[in-house]
Amino acid sequence: MQLFMANAKAGLGGDPLLAVADVIQWGEVEKHMQADYWQAMFRKGGRAPYDYRTMFRALLIARWFGLSYPKLERALRVRLDFVLFCGFVIGNKMPDASTLNRFKMRLDEGGTLAAMFAEVDRQLSAQGIRVQPARGALVDAGIVRVKPSL
Numbered sequence: 001m002q003l004f005m006a007n008a009k010a011g012l013g014g015d016p017l018l019a020v021a022d023v024i025q026w027g028e029v030e031k032h033m034q035a036d037y038w039q040a041m042f043r044k045g046g047r048a049p050y051d052y053r054t055m056f057r058a059l060l061i062a063r064w065f066g067l068s069y070p071k072l073e074r075a076l077r078v079r080l081d082f083v084l085f086c087g088f089v090i091g092n093k094m095p096d097a098s099t100l101n102r103f104k105m106r107l108d109e110g111g112t113l114a115a116m117f118a119e120v121d122r123q124l125s126a127q128g129i130r131v132q133p134a135r136g137a138l139v140d141a142g143i144v145r146v147k148p149s150l
Helices: 004-010 015-021 026-033 035-042 054-065 070-078 080-086 099-124
Strands: none
Touching: 004 035, 015 080, 015 099, 026 054, 026 070, 026 099, 054 070, 054 099, 070 099
């Protein structure tokens, strides 16, 4: 799977989203996240959690592309650039909409999410990069059964 991921990233070499991921200093963003809190919370048991860093990157995708969490859930299953940007592993289970929403709500407590978004924006601005949020979205094609023509 690692070879596939490396080849996929190489194949998307000019992808603007992946270029943005390369210029962000993620360690600086994560300082706002209080990693100890997340690691302690996830040690409570249950199934293995999603990495909090990949989950935050998914929230960035939702913000930049104007995606609801159900749309983001689907996009993480079909958009290779989104998966690579976030750091999820192809073939592993992806977070569902409610998991993404709960994660966002926890980050919203105390302003952590706003601080992290501000840090990303600050870093990109310092590099002369501005992410223009999507103004619209592609709509799935509708499939309609019709009477066959002869």
